[in-house]
Amino acid sequence: MKHVFVTPANTLRPRWREAFPDALVVAAVEQLAVDAPAAEVAWLEASLLDAAARNAALAAASAAGYRVVLMTATPAEADAFQALNAGAVGYCHSESAPEQLREVGLVVAHGGLWMPPELVQRLMALSLRVQPQSTGPGPDLGALTPRERDVALQVALGASNREIAASLAITERTVKAHLSAVFEKLGARDRVQLALMMSQGAF
Structure with a gap:
């Protein structure tokens, strides 16, 4: 690239x-x-x-x-x-x-x-105010491993990869690997979409 x-x-x-x-x-x-x-x-x-x-x-x-x-x-x-x-x-x-x-x-x-993660968090909050209830199905969080779910939740809260790594006591490279798996399993294209999907699932 x-x-x-x-x-x-x-x-x-x-x-x-x-x-x-x-x-x-x-x-x-x-x-x-x-x-x-x-x-x-x-x-x-x-x-x-x-x-x-x-x-x-x-x-x-x-x-x-x-x-x-x-x-x-x-x-x-x-x-x-x-x-x-x-x-x-x-x-x-x-x-x-x-x-x-x-x-x-x-x-x-x-x-x-x-x-930036903090803007993702604000966008998610705005989405929740505009559409407090979703009529469609939420993300299939059951497809995620416990660690992948932890990482996805941290993204939904606006944390950066470095902050997630520190919070979960793992490396940033491991965070990226988990995120790649989460994106694939949930069909999310990026952090913004993932955060919005997680908000639909009410965490």
Whole structure:
């Protein structure tokens, strides 16, 4: 999976380079087709862009076929939802740790949606307020092992992989393995969908 970072500075920050050593970098969305035609995930550093410019860049990159992750120095709930509505499939802090950037990249590259865990939790709470009762069947939690269920519940509460690992006294790699199994068994595409599914099952 090829990654390209779109940043006015036209240079990769050390943590971006550590996360994706082979990543490309361009200064503007207009350069993507020329300088990074083979890239599939575009990371848009939007801290210096106003809302109109950011949304235009998001729309252009999405229309060109890239899966766009918006990065900002000041993540906020309303901003995240606006970015997702504008075409982004991921939203994270521009100074996220390399391991978190890799996690975001993996999720969006496989067709998922990624938001910070705390925003997933707020989205789940909003869903419960809007639709307090679900008429459809909840997730088949019986298909999960006890440990997979523990991990799924932690995701529903908005915990990150690192927090889940610490809470359950397991490694982050083990958390990721359990999450992969949970996604497959429940048919969830990403953490957001999993959290909403868990809310339907009332934990």
